[in-house]
Every structure is written in C-alpha cells, then in structure tokens.
Amino acid sequence: MKTILIVDDEPRTRLGIQKTLVAWSAGKYRIESAASGVEALAWLETNSAHLIITDVRMPEVDGLEMLETLASRGQLPVIIIISGYAEFEYAKKSLQLGAFEYILKPLDKTALINAVQRALELVDSRERHDAMEKLVDPKLIEVGRDEARYGTAIKDAIGYIYAHLHEAISMKQVADQLHLNASYFSVLFKEQTGVTFSDYLTRRRLQRAKELLVTTSMPIWEIAEKVGYQTAKYFVKVFKDSEGISPGQYRHQVLDTDPSIQ
Template sequence: MDRKYTVVIIDDNSIALKAITTTTDWEKLRCRVVGTATDGITGLDLVKEHAPDILITDIRMPGYDGLQLVRLIRERNDDVIVVIISGYDDFAYARTAMQLGVEDYLLKPVSKEAIENALASVIAKHEKKPSATKGGNPIQEELQAIDSKAETYSLIVRDAIRFLDQNISKNISQQDIATRANVTPWYFSRLFKRETGIGFSRYVTLKKMNQAMILLENPQNKATEVARNLGFQDYSYFFHVYKKVFGHAPTENKYHPKKEKNPYEADES
C-alpha cells in the first residue's frame, strides 16, 4: 500500500523526543512526522492542526498529561492511533490507557526496535479493519450499516443517534449524551461502541463529513460556510478532517460528478 501515515510525537524530555524523531525508520513504516511538542497544550494544538493518523505521547508532562490529552482527543476524533511511551510501570496508568483505546503502552527506556515493532503492529492491525472505501462515497456504506441496525440498539444509543441527526450543526460530545441519558460518559462510550461497532466520536465525524459532502455538491455552498454550519469554528481543522476521510480537499468533491447535460435539451439562446 502507498498510504503514508502522519505522526505527532509529544514528550517533555527533549532528548528522548529527538531520539525517537531522528532514529526511527519512518520511511520503512510508511510514516511521516508532521509535528513534535514537549507539553500537552502545544501537543493538543498540533493534533487539532494536523489531525494525524498516529499520536505517540508520554504520560507525565506539563499542561495536559498523556491521559488527559487522549481523553480530549477522543472527544474530537476517535480514529487517532495512540501509542503511549511512559517511564511509569503502573498498572492503573496502563489500564486507563487501554480503556481510552490506546493501541500500545511502551515503558522507557524504549529502543528503536521496540518503537518500530509497535508501530508496525498497530498499523497492520489498522489496515486489517474492514473498509468501506470501495466505490462512490467512502463512508456511506458504513453509516448505512450502522443505521440499518438501529432497531436492535438500546434506547440510549438510539436516542443518541436521533439527537445527533437533529443537531448536526452543533458540537455534540459524549458528555452531552451521557448527561442527557443520566449515565457516565465512560458507560455511554462503551455502550455505543459495543452496539454499533465504532466509537461515538468517529460516528459524529462520519455523520458530519457525509453531510458536508452532500452540501458541497451544490457549487453555491462554500466550504467555509459548510464547515461553520456543521459546527466547525476552525476551518483548518475541518479541512484536515475532510481530507483525512475522503482523501481530497473539500473544494475537490469528486464523489459526486457534475450532472451531464441532456443532449436533447434545447439550448436557450
């Protein structure tokens, strides 16, 4: 496969950060580092800016720690592959990390080979997941498969899907749904993923991107207006998410070709 995976690395130890960045064979892994940071706040900004495929982060660092960072990222994008590198051999950390969907948890000091093996493993696992990218809209089949089973879902999940559909222009978080259903965000997150097969954040992203694509069929709708109408205050973030989902910019909508002119239709002159 020719796909290149984008990577953001966050570690408050600048020596360790440089070692990971410079010694890892990114070319062999089909990866490209798009940003590095030494604190969680800057790191979160990088993730918002680049919407990377992979995040490698330490746990203990200024600003947001690694687990806080992953929680915040999961609210925006459930697709990021996360690998944690930590100097703390603490089961509680590892358990929380796994609950947040972290793909791997490596202990420092970590060798070049360990990082490369971990990344190769998570990428291979990611590429084995079923894909709905064949033909036409690359997300329509996935959404249809989820929505077609709505009658089998619990009341909480059905209500979450309906509420999102009715408020697609707003930023609906797991916390919003959990509060509405009077359950914990953790319980709702696990319930939604168990019943639908994907995380709620990913479902929100797919719904918004599908709606964006439909709106962009109309050449009168500007991409910036579509982004704003779907609750994206930051157009650059909308651009990165759209491009990540569809493989092209919002202004290059190629899944809906222009309607051909009817050759029997009389020209107005």
C-alpha cells in the first residue's frame, strides 16, 4: 500500500486535505499527516512516503527546507507543494528542488485529486523503471563484457551453461564436458570471471527467470523448470533470497502498467 504524507501547520487545511484524500482513495492508500516540517522529518526517519503534499510556509522548518533535507538524505519522494502565496520564487525554488507540482490555496478538491493522481502515476513509473533495471544483473554484464579475454575452456563452459540452463547441470558435469578436473575447473572459472561457478549459474538462471516472468504468462512452476530448478518451492526461495520479493511479486511489479486509480 502506497503512503501519502500531508504536511501543513494549519489544522483546518491539513484535516481538509486528509478527509478529501481518505474519501477519494477508499482505503487504497495510507494517508498520514504531520503538523510541521520537524514532525514530518522525524516521522520519515522511521517511515517512508511515496508522495508528500506539503505547505511551503511553516514555522521552524518550511516546505522547501524539508525538501532540501530529504534530498540530502537521498530519500526524496514525489512532492506536491501547496501555498497561499502566489509568489513565483517559491514555485521556482520548489521545482528546482524536485517538486512535482506547485498549487495554491484555497485548494480546489478536484484540482488536488487530479494532481495526486498524476503524482502517483509518476510514482508507479519510477517503480517500474527501478524494477526493469533489476532485470539486468550487473555482474553478468561485467562477465559478458570481459568474455573476449577468457580462455577457450571458460568460453565453452559459459556457452554450455547457456545452452543447458533448463537442465539440472553441475560444475562436475561441465568440467567433464570440457575434459577438465573439477577442482582445477572451479579455480580457473573463478580466476577468469571473478565469480564462482555456482554464483554464475544461479545468476544466469535468475536472469533467464526474470526475462520469462516479464515476457511470458508462464506459471511460476513452469518457469522454475525452464531455468533448471526441479521444484517451484526451491526456485521461489532462491529468487526471494536474491531479489527480496517472490517471482510473482516481481512479475506484478514490472507488469503493473495501469495508470488509473480505481
């Protein structure tokens, strides 16, 4: 569930925005509020918000100072700035700091909801982008980039792994295929690629699994088989250990492209 944080020192405005968004979201989003920039920053130390709607003028820490602090922390979410002051400098500064939109009080409910919808579309877009970046394993890119300087045995090993990824292959099996001692092959593989055979095989399996999750509608058990895992349960465990989410969650995260809010 995505979280929207409302920050405004004026109780009537803060509660009005919260009431409007709670009614609009119908439980789809978590709506939180803070009565000051100080309170919001303290809350954000232990919580996260996908969207912040903040007043620009508040005592102690105003909206712009809050943005600067969040940016310095590296945790700047999507921001909508609200203000009763139609001053261009505030708008310009907030946009320079990364604010998504600047809207004026008194707030029109329809305009507010429209701004929130567009802001949440941006949140979704960022999440899809992050998920797609995770599709590519940087270590595999590195191994592939350096492949030209590998010896023939390692090049052949990599080719064999790729061709037999759907099988339950082992290091000994690949070493035997190359007519090499397994212990010697293990050392040689790590020496040339910078990763162990086991790590490379797992990364290659998960890379292929991600591709199938994103480009096909295959069930999880079938994908597990396609990438060489004998049971879906073990595949899910390996995937989750590596990515922090299950294969099903990963697929949903990458493919959830519906920009509408039901």
